[in-house]
Amino acid sequence: MTEDKLEKIRHSLAHIMAEAVLQMFPDAKLGIGPAIDTGFYYDFDLPRTLTPDDLREIEQRMRAILAQGRRFERQEISLEEGLSLFAAQPYKLELLQELPPGEPVTIYRQGSFVDLCRGPHVDSTEEIPADGFKLLSVAGAYWRGDERRPMLQRIYGAAFLSGQELQAHLKRLEEIERRDHRRLGRELDIFSVDPTIGAGLILWHPNGAIIRLEIERFWIDEHLKRGYQLVYTPHIASERIYQISGHLETYADSMYAPMDIEGQPYRLKPMNCPGHVRIYQSRLRSYRELPIRLAELGTVYRYERSGTLHGMLRVRGFTQDDAHIFCRPDQLKQEVHGVLDLTLYMMETFGYTYKAYLATRPEKYIGSDEQWEFATESLRQVLEERGLAYEVDEGGGVFYAPKIDIKLWDAVGREWQGPTCQVDLNEPERFDITYIGEDGRAQRVIMIHRTVLGSMERFIGGLIEHYAGAFPVWLAPVQAVVIPIADRHNEYAAHVAARLRQAGLRAALDDTDERMNAKIRRAQLQKVPYMLVVGDREVAGSTVSVRVRTGEDLGAMSVESFVDMALEMIRRRAQV
Ligand SMILES: [Zn+2]
Ligand SMILES: [Zn+2]
DSSP, X not given: OHHHHHHHHHHHHHHHHHHHHHHHOTXXXXXXXXXXXXXXXXXXXXXXXXXXXXXXXXXXXXXXXXXXXXXXEEEEEOHHHHHHHTTTOHHHHXXXXXXXTTOOEEEEEETTEEEEOOOOOOSBGGGSOTTSEXXXXXXXXXXXXXXXXXXXXXXXXXXXXXXXXXXXXXXXXXXXXXXXXXXXXXXXXXXXXXXXXXXXXXXXXXHHHHHHHXXXXXXXXHHHHTTOEEOOOOXXXXXXXXXXXXXXXXXXXXXXXXXXXXXXXXXXXSOSHHHHHHHHTTSOOBTTTOOEEEEEEEEEEOOOOGGGOBTTTBOSEEEEEEEEEEEOGGGHHHHHHHHHHHHHHHHHHTTOEEEEEEEOXXXXXXXXXXXXXXHHHHHHHHXXXXXXXXXXXXXXXXXXXXXXXXEEEOTTSOEEEEEEEEEESSHHHHTTOEEEOTTXXXXXXXXXXXXXXXXXXXXXXXXXXXXXXXXXXXXXXXXXXXXXXXXXXXXXXXXXXXXXXXXXXXXXXXXXXSOHHHHHHHHHHTTOSEEEEEOHHHHHHTEEEEEETTSOEEEEEEHHHHHHHHHHHHHTTXXX
């Protein structure tokens, strides 16, 4: 009920905003103005670019309109009436002309403002809480999302049922802004994108490289423990392989242009699968060898439009944590169980909560109905056997595969695309991938594609936001910084730092001339988990005074006790 009411309020505010914009820009051309999850927006074609001052003025005018009061009146008119009413509004005319014949044209009036609209709306502005909304930002948006059409200015507003709810939402937006991985990535010296290198291509700085290395080690260890075999495949490959795989047919838009090598066209690798398939096919495989699990931290390159690139989250070159499992039909369920054991364990280690989705056959698909039934049922049974809560994403599979998708929620409750596990019904046929069965005859193999992290870039970008840059000890680029109180403690401090490094910890020494408090503040800004302060007392007792990033004071302890504690936190991959 309140959902409906809130949606009406949000949509009505979009109309009020349009009325206010028309007061300021009588020649404004109006696009569309729907309610969205947290408020509303409206797209305008305006004679000039809006400034923050404009936004404030529009909001003031909206408040003035609300104070005057408006009634929203619905009216049905004929197409002819509509065409003349909106004669000066080309975008509205375009929408009118696309209405299916016979569909009634509905308009809503409030005061002198009239909009082509299906509704619904509140009856009167009295229903809109005046302190429950705020205009937030302006962004460019192509008319109908089509980059060949005009770029309009989209004004976003937030709207809730009360001022309190609005404030809570604004606080959350601030928190998300504070966690932005592009800003933290710069402040913590994790990565950069250099326009002279190219858009969408990530440069991993030493701090980012350490985080990545630790995650890769964790990933590799877990895979080896679970019977995966590591492989490496080249970054370029002859176009022939993508003809066989079908990527040239269905995926060419995402691939970079061919390069000529001795008259043969080669491509940058967009997927790791073909390489893994050819390793599998490098000799005959017996049913006894299966399952074969080939894993690779494989770097791929895919074309993304420059407008869609976003820090580490949307890039043009990235390293997938990829693996392909080749198995017999009777092994499929057991393998999917293994994939879920691994993925859920890793997601829990990083502190994500998650939910599983079973994505079933889409309208357009290849493969037989029996194959789809077998693969989808196997995935479903695994989810049921584990007692894992899941939702069915009806028709959400890819055209060649049903899949299990895991969605993640981060520390601020945002949803991320997580691990995925697909049963491929295409490539085993296209590549004719087989094993020799017990009867000595070639049998069709079952092929699973799966990623846990997705890509190192996207995952670590998300992780920066999830942890707000405060990485757990095992991932922190610097795990402990030793802070001498005065110059005379520098020698002992250097000795402590050396001992920590010898124990395998990433330790730094801050022997700058600054005061202790400034050093502590700097370490806190750099989100170093442990600060070890050493002064006269510590030198005399061969101890360190341990402060945690969170502000907690663990007091004085011997260097060895600190080493043991830190190594134990690292072993448990615990958050401090
Ligand atoms: Zn409307
Ligand atoms: Zn694959």
